[in-house]
Amino acid sequence: MTDQQLSSLIRQMTIEEKISQLLQLAGPFFEGSESQGEITGPMEAMGVSEELVRNTGSVLGLTGAKEVIQVQEAHLKKNRLGIPLLFMADIVHGYKTIFPIPLAIGCSWDMDIAERTSAIAAAEASAAGVHVTFAPMVDLVRDPRWGRVMESTGEDPFLNSEFARAFVRGSQGTNLTQDRSRVAACVKHFAAYGAAEGGRDYNTVDMSERQMREYYLPAYRAALDEGSEMVMTAFNTVDGIPATGNRRLMRDLLRDELGFDGVLISDWGAVKEMIPHGIAANEAEAAYKAIEAGVDIEMMTLCYEHHLKAWIENGKVNESLIDEAVLRILKLKHKLGLFDNPYRGANIELEEKLILSEAHRQIARDAAIKSSVLLKNDNVLPLQEEQKIALIGPFAQNGDILGPWSWMGSKDEAVQLYSGMVDLVGSAQIDTAQGCDIETMTEAQLAEALAVAEHADVIVLALGEHSEMSGEAGSRGDITLPQVQRELITALKSLNKPMVAVLFNGRPLDLHGVYDQVDALLEAWYPGTEGGAAIADLLYGKQSPTARLSMSFPYSVGQVPVYYNHFNTGRPQGAPDAQVRYVSQYLDMPNEPLYPFGYGLSYTTFEYNEATLSSTTMTEEQPLTIKVRVTNTGNRKGEELVQLYVRDLSGEVVRPVKELKAFRRIILEPGESQEVTFTLAEEQLRYHHSNLEFKSDSGDFFAFIGGNSRDVTELKFTLTK
Template sequence: MKEEQLLHLLDSMTLEEKIAQLVLLTGEFFDSEERSIGPKQKIGITQDVIDMAGAVYNVFGAEEVVKIQSNYLKKSKKGIPLLILADIIHGYKTVFPIPLGLGSTWNPDLVRKCMEIVADETSASGVQGTFSPMVDLVRDPRWGRVMESTGEDAFLNSVFSAAMVKGFQGERLDTSNRSIASCVKHFAAYGAPEGGREYNTVDMSERRLRQDYLPAYKAAVDSGCEMVMTSFNTVDGVPATGNKWLLRDILKEEWGFEGVVLSDYAATQELILHGVAEDELDAARLAIEAGLDMDMKTSVFANNLLELVNKGTVSESLVDQAALRVLRLKNKLGLFEDPYRGASVEREQVTLLSENNRKMAREAAAQSVVLLKNDKGVLPIQPDKKVALIGPYSDEKMICGMWAIQAEYEAVVTLKEGMKRQTAEASFFHAKGCDILEDYSVLGGMAKYLKTDTNPEEKEVYLSDAMQAAEQSDVIVLALGEHMFQSGEGASRTELSLPEHQLTLLDKLSLLGKPIVLILFTGRPLVLTGLVNKVASIVQAWYPGTETGNALAELLYGKRNFSGKLSISFPHSVGQIPVYYNEFSTGRPLSVSGRSERFVSKYLDAPNAPLFPFGYGLSYTNFEYSDLRLSHPSFSYGDTIQLSVDVTNTGEMSGAEIVQLYIRDVTGSVVRPVKELKGFQKVNIEPGETLTVLFIITEELLRFYTLEMEYKAEPGKFIAMIGTSSDSLLETEFTLLP
């Protein structure tokens, strides 16, 4: 449909029809009228609004989508199809690692290809857009949704943000039914709640917001994302969903975003609970004036915008602008020509969990895993070793993360299944050891979905079997972790250790004196300080998805090498949080001598540095960095300089190394971080081979928000650092001339 046709359609619509386009409801509203009575009554919405609603979300499967769309179009006076959206975060039926794991790949091209597969599977099943990527920067792992982020760094998050949007949407939405519309979330700064508590207040300076938290959202907008979801939190004292400065001034005017801005679940109504709206009428006014286009799962727009416009409180032009944005998105998706967008049961059968999709899931899983410790070469496991696989995650299929809501768990490869394919049956022993949790009540309402009735006798058998298996082995592989529902939305935690009974199992096994390979399945960095010296190796697996077992087994047995690096720091203790690599120096830094040992910035009972830093990850081989060199010691605005380093594989196995570039602005008009990631390259190097890795440094790479809040580089001295992690770097200096 051409733009003039779209405008004509808008002109032909009644005010009620335009308002209905701004309503986003769940699939339960589109059941039979008898079954939808409860949901309608709960939010106070009429059947007339449902029959004209703009979008539905979390309806899955081609058959169901086609039925809902067909029934809807039969009632539609204008023939405007429904927009079908869903929470497809990192996989539909084929599930890839959680985003925090994808961040650990440091491989945006791989992640883009993974999201192409997600889009292909999702679109085959009838869904036309996804509430992803989540690009919130996170420096507090107490927040459960850290699992949905790619980490603690603005630069890295921005790279992944762009890659995911391009993966979901392709080059153009309207030329391929294998693409889906992308919705970046949660705008803005949702990843910085006070105390790490879900839905809590966020308060920071505009400079920090612009410097650290906004770049990843802007990267998504610049990459063409079609939707932006508002966050639940406040920004400078104003909830995001009613924040005109955020939605209109920055997003729409400053950044030029022309897509659809939609609320998170019931966030429009929550303006009342926040205390900035008196009632739903007031909430509707605030949200539409702020720049919200679509209201998710409330009747705030549906029941109040008509009155506001009729009274002259709100201009009808605001409703027209929002409705036109929704219609334009539907038009981009080609829904006026094909409201089902190629969805079919036949296409699902060919696409979902295909061999190619599983192959990519295995590759992503393998690259997402991070080797944190490997003493005495315990890994890779040698063929002549007898192995005991023990732990609640040893044969667990729920290893996809909380947000893999459509995962095909029967298709998930467990660690046990993967390892059995790599070793002789006579050399392999297995025991569960214990349940993931002893008290499932900590999961709140999520516990009702789980079997939680293990009796004391079963627990004794689990432990006895574990000790027996361990005694017969040469190496113990111990698969522990937090429960999948202990991370994700609504899963903030004040204690970040493993469950006590899992630690007890570890302690009992360690008394046998045999090397233990600890594999951790988590959705966040845990505090590992008390157990790091009890095990020979630590493998951080996150929740790797459908191909978990195959990917991990190949790594454990040396069929492939580890290459993952942390995209978030691991704290020594909860009291150290937030701890991140690109902090500011203080006036009394710990590293500067000449002051009393006591009166510097430090803890009395813990180091300042994290247990495992950003960018850290081991390999089965070793990489040596040498000959860091600049093409010129200085450069001017408009010019560039080249920074090169030689990286040698000094080990006996080929490996992929992530070469990381950091820069420090030594003196600025405002305090600058001690280092900032400004580039990285993932390179494959053969044993004995030396590779020269080149980075181009531009003035643009040095920009920041100055004292006058201008985004520009200031002349002066800079330190360039290249190395294998944020705390293992070679350094050199250069100058940006006035």
């Protein structure tokens, strides 16, 4: 259908039908849903009538080819103009085949893995009838207390932007109309949700516009440049106004400046939540502010439905705003091909074939291998197949390794760590005991763990957070490992045996009582469906760890937020003329994180030498070439991630002590060396000035090159303009 035909369709709609297109309801409201009978009470409480459901534009959280087809078929029989429903769902890191959480994927620094996993998630979801995924989440994160850091790819705007593009490409492909194995992406949460105060979900965000543009907007912009069809508003305030009612944010910035002409949807209940936020006195005012701000779809509240018609009739809202929103929604339905085939990709046979297929599981295994970060290794890993292993801990035989936002995944179908290890070396080499639950421990559990460990050559501890301890509404003020698990480590330490800790969690943790007690530490995150098999491959050296942190691990929660690209101060710690006391520091802990951004170990070692610049002067026309020689100094083949950072020593506003500008992945045999080359151009030195102009400054800079953001070689150059 052409835009003209869609506009003609809108002219045939009553005002009630138009407004209902702007509503999204959960699946059980709809005829044909297998759980429809469960919603009678909520329907009455919300004021949802059968007529309203008949005209509603989109469905939330209903999947499965059979059920989607039933609901769409029933809807089309009753909808006067035959306008199909859009089916949307949270397919964040996999549909049935669950991949590592996005923060783990971020640690892979691998855009191919990000794109492939998103494409597989899209294919499974599309076959199950889903049209739109509420992903990717591209919020920059610096506070691990916030449970939703697990949905982000980390603390760096450049790296997050690269992942945003990859996730959108994977979900949408190149032609949504023709490729029914893809789904529309919905980038979220616009904007700056990752900066919630105190790491507390749904909380206030307060920052300068320059800060937002410099660090938080780049990944959204990248996702939009890649063609993301939808955007979701954030729960938080931005400059004192909740995002969902923030006209300046949504119309002036998102629509006019960034050029987004797709569908803007509220998060769950966010329109009505303007009332407790304190910028709307009632639902009517909330509806007015949301439509004026440009929100096209209201998710799971009825402010639009109950009040927009009155606003139009009294002349306060122009009906053209409603027409614009409806047109954007219909355009998306047309782009997805729903007017020609309202069932689109929903296919019961294909769904059966794709879901948890061996090919998909293999990609999940590869992704988990490439996402797990080796943080410590005192010559304990890799394990030897002849060693007797005591596998102990609440995650030794636990399928809760999928993580939050894996609602269609099955813990029963996840490969547990014990199973993965037994598949490699046989059950005779592995004895196991739970040792404790995640947050409780009995004397009998501890006694069993000690007895099992007594006869082992190496103790492998499987520790972490249960999935409800992170994700949405999963904020934690104390981000240490639960106390009973630390007590288990201490008890087993008394046996004086080598200990390896494998962590399953959704955020960087305060690792006191862990890193200082164990001989090796592997951060597995929530690794997904094939997690146990992937971790076993790494523990036994069938695969080598290659991941690098995309979010810093704090030394203590008291440092939070702690991140690599921070500002200097007028009294920086360690300055040549600094006094011992009167500098910016803690008296009881270091300033620096325990494990910095970009950090990760391998089963070999690398040495950096001969770092050079092609010139000590850069101009707008002449970029610099930066070279460094990297040598594998170990006795095993390995993969290194060479990272390039820059610091502007004197800007118009304060600049970070380091900013990631590029990275290269190289694979070296033992003793092999390779020269790695980067090109650094003037445009990579640009930033937002105090007047928000985006440009570079003449002056001195440092380039840093190394294997993480801390351990680098420094090279000085000057930009002249």
